[in-house]
Amino acid sequence: MFCAGLKKKGRREMELLEELQWRGIIYQQTDEEGIKALLENEQVSLYCGVDPTADSMHIGHLLPFLTLRRFQNNGHRPIVLVGGATGLIGDPSGKKEERKLQTLEMVQHNVACIKKQLEKIFKFEGENGAKLVNNYDWAGSMDIVTFLRDFGKHIGVNYMLAKDTVASRLETGISFTEFTYTILQAMDFLHLYENHNCKMQIGGSDQWGNITTGLELIRKMKPEGEKAYGLTIPLVTKADGTKFGKTESGAIWLDPKKTSPYEFYQFWINTADADVVKYLKIFTFLTPATIEELENSVKEEPHLRKAQKALAEEMTRLIHGNEALEQAQKITAALFSGDVKSLTAAEIEQGFKDVPSFEQASGEEIGLVDLLVAAGISSSKRQAREDVQNGAVSINGEKVTDTAYVLSEKDKMEGEFTIIRRGKKKYHLVKYK
Numbered sequence: 199m200f201c202a203g204l205k206k207k208g209r210r211e212m213e214l215l216e217e218l219q220w221r222g223i224i225y226q227q228t229d230e231e232g233i234k235a236l237l238e239n240e241q242v243s244l245y246c247g248v249d250p251t252a253d254s255m256h257i258g259h260l261l262p263f264l265t266l267r268r269f270q271n272n273g274h275r276p277i278v279l280v281g282g283a284t285g286l287i288g289d290p291s292g293k294k295e296e297r298k299l300q301t302l303e304m305v306q307h308n309v310a311c312i313k314k315q316l317e318k319i320f321k322f323e324g325e326n327g328a329k330l331v332n333n334y335d336w337a338g339s340m341d342i343v344t345f346l347r348d349f350g351k352h353i354g355v356n357y358m359l360a361k362d363t364v365a366s367r368l369e370t371g372i373s374f375t376e377f378t379y380t381i382l383q384a385m386d387f388l389h390l391y392e393n394h395n396c397k398m399q400i401g402g403s404d405q406w407g408n409i410t411t412g413l414e415l416i417r418k419m420k421p422e423g424e425k426a427y428g429l430t431i432p433l434v435t436k437a438d439g440t441k442f443g444k445t446e447s448g449a450i451w452l453d454p455k456k457t458s459p460y461e462f463y464q465f466w467i468n469t470a471d472a473d474v475v476k477y478l479k480i481f482t483f484l485t486p487a488t489i490e491e492l493e494n495s496v497k498e499e500p501h502l503r504k505a506q507k508a509l510a511e512e513m514t515r516l517i518h519g520n521e522a523l524e525q526a527q528k529i530t531a532a533l534f535s536g537d538v539k540s541l542t543a544a545e546i547e548q549g550f551k552d553v554p555s556f557e558q559a560s561g562e563e564i565g566l567v568d569l570l571v572a573a574g575i576s577s578s579k580r581q582a583r584e585d586v587q588n589g590a591v592s593i594n595g596e597k598v599t600d601t602a603y604v605l606s607e608k609d610k611m612e613g614e615f616t617i618i619r620r621g622k623k624k625y626h627l628v629k630y631k
Contacts, residue, residue, distance in 0.1 A: 212486070213238075214272045220486060221479040223265055225403045225432040228413060233427045236397060237274070241326060244269060244398035245390055247279035247333075247383070248316075249289055250308030251297070254453035255315055257465075258443045261480060262401050262431055263319050269400075271483070275326045277396055278316050282309045282334030284383060290376040291363045291404040297376070309334075315452045318517060329394065333386050345381075349388075352418040353381050353411065361407040380411045387412030388419060391426055398427045406430050434480070437472035452517055459518040460548040463526035466510035467503070471496050474505040482512040536619065538595045543612040546627070550617070553625045560613075560630035566591070566603040575618060575626050585620060592619040 215234055218224050227233055236242055246266045248259055266276045285305045288297030300308075309332060320328035358364055361380060364372060387409070390396035399409050409428035416426045434442040443450050450465050451457040457465075469477055475493045478484060484492075492505040514523040529549035532538045541549065556573035558564060564572070567582040570591065576582035583601045585591050591598055593609055594617050605628075609616050616628040 214269065217486075218265070218268065222476065223261075223268075223431055223480055224429065226406055226428075226430045228410065228428040229425075232425065233398070233429065236427065237272075241274055242269070242398055243275045243277055243390075243394055243396045244400060245277035245279050245331075245387075245396050246400050247281055247284075247386065248312060249281040249285040250305055250312050251285060251288075251300070253308045253311040254451045254456055255312055256443060256449040256451045258434070258449070259452075261434060263316065264481060265400060265431055267319055268483075270321060270326055270328060273326055276320055276328040277390055277394055278320060278328055278330045279386060279390070280309050280312055280316070280330070280332050281386075282306065282332040283337035284333055284379065284386070285309070286334075287379050287382060288376055289363075289379055289383075289408070290367055290372060291408065294367075294370060296371075296373055311453070315517075318519075331390070331394075333382075333389075336389050337382060337385060349381055349385055349415065350378075352415055353384065357414070358411075361411070363404075363407050380408050381415075383408040384412040384415040387426065388415050391416055391420070397425070398429065400429045400431065403430045403433050437470060454518060454522070458548040458551060459514055459522035460526045460529045460545075461551070462518065463510045463514045463523070463530065466513050467506045467530070469506050469509060471500055471505075474509055478505060478509055478512075482509065484508065484512060533625075536592065536595050536622075538617050539611075541611070543614045546611065546615050546617070550615075550625060550627045553627050555627040555629055557629050557631050560610075563604050563606065566593070566598060566605060567601055569605065569618070569628065570620075573618070573626055573628065575620050575624075590621055593617070595619070 212220065214237055215224070244266070246262045248255060248263075263278070266278070270276045282305055285308065286300065286302065288299065290297075313330060316330065322328050322330070358377065358380060359368075363380070364377060367376075387396070387399055399412060401409060406428070409430065413426055413428060416424070436442050445465065449457075450462060454462075466477075474496060475489065478489045478492060482489075488508075492508055495502060495504040511523060511527075514526055518526075525545060525548070529541065529545050532541050532545075533549055538546075554574065556569075558569070566586060567579055570576040570582035570585065571579055575591075576585050586599060586601050586603070589597050589599055593603075593605070594611060605616060607613075610630060611617070614630060616630075618626045618628060620626070
C-alpha cells in the first residue's frame, strides 16, 4: 500500500530527504543543500528512466522507480522516461563489453511492454500525476549534424574520458556509438528541463556519470543561474555477498509470464533475516513505525517470519495486484500443508512449474506402482511398493497405501494434472496429454 504520511514512532513527521536517508536510499547528491531547498519551496518535476533492453523489467529496475514514487507521494511530479532512442544505442554503464544492438521493432515492442509495468507503479491522475515519455519522440529523427553541432560541441572528449563508464572500457574497447551514449542521456535531461520544467534526475549509482553529463549540458546551454540537480540510489546488495534479484532459474521479472506471481512471492518470502529489514525500508511503503515493529519481530520471534510475509505481500500486491497475491498465498499454503486439492489447474501450473514432471497418455490407465517407477519417483518396483505400503505416497494430497491402486479419471485435477508426493516435500507432477 502507498502511504503518503510516513511517520517514525514517537517523532514528528519525517521530511522527504530525511526519510530517504533513514531508509538507506540516498547514495550521492550533486548539491545536498540545493536539493533540500528545492523540495521545500516548490512542487518539483523530476525524472527517472529505463532503457527497453528486454520486454520486461526485473526487480533490479524497481528501486529507482519506487524512489520516484516516494517523491510523488510527497506532492512532487514524476516523469517516467522509457528510452526508445537510447535503447537503440545501449548504455555502457556496468558493462564490460558492447551490447548487442536491437532492431527498432524489437525496441518499440519492449517500450510498449515496459510502459504497462510502469503504469502499475505510478499514479497518472491528479495535480501531480506522473508523465510517461519516450526519448525516441525527440531524439529518434535527429540528424547527425544537429547532434554534433547543437549538443556534441558542448561536451569535451576529456570530460567524457574521465567518466568511469568510459574509462573502464578503454582497454577492452568501446565503440563511438556507446561512447556517445552519455550525451544522448544528457539531451534527455535538457529536453525535459526545457519542456517539462524538470529540475532533477534520479537513478541507480551506476548512472552518476550520465546524470552529471546532463547537468553539464544544462549548465552550458541555459542562462547562468538556472540549476538542475541529480540524486543516485545505492546498488542493492545481499548480506551474504550474492547478487540481488537472481535465483537458480534466473532473474526475477515483473512480467507474470516470465516470473509467475507465485514465484515472485516466493522470492520475497525467502529473504534472509539479515536482509529483510533493509528490503522493507527500500522497497515498501510501510511506515517506519511498522518496519520497526517487524524488525523487533525478526530479533525476538524470527520463526514467525512476519517481516518476510509483509515484504512478500507488499511487493506482490504492488506489481501483480490483490488477486494474484491471494492466489500466491493460496498456493503457498497448499504446498506447505500438502492439501493441494483446492488448487485450480492454473494454480498448479504456477506452483509446480519447477517440480519434476511426467507425461502420461490421458486415455490409458496406469497402476500407481508402475507410475512411480516410470516417472522416476521410486527407483524400482520393489521400492515403489515399499513406499506405498509405508504411507510415503500421496495422490493429490491423500495418502494411498494400496499397491494395486490404479489411477483413474477421479485422480485427474481438472482433467489435466495429478500431484504425487513422496515423503514430506518431494512433489512430482503428472501431466496428461
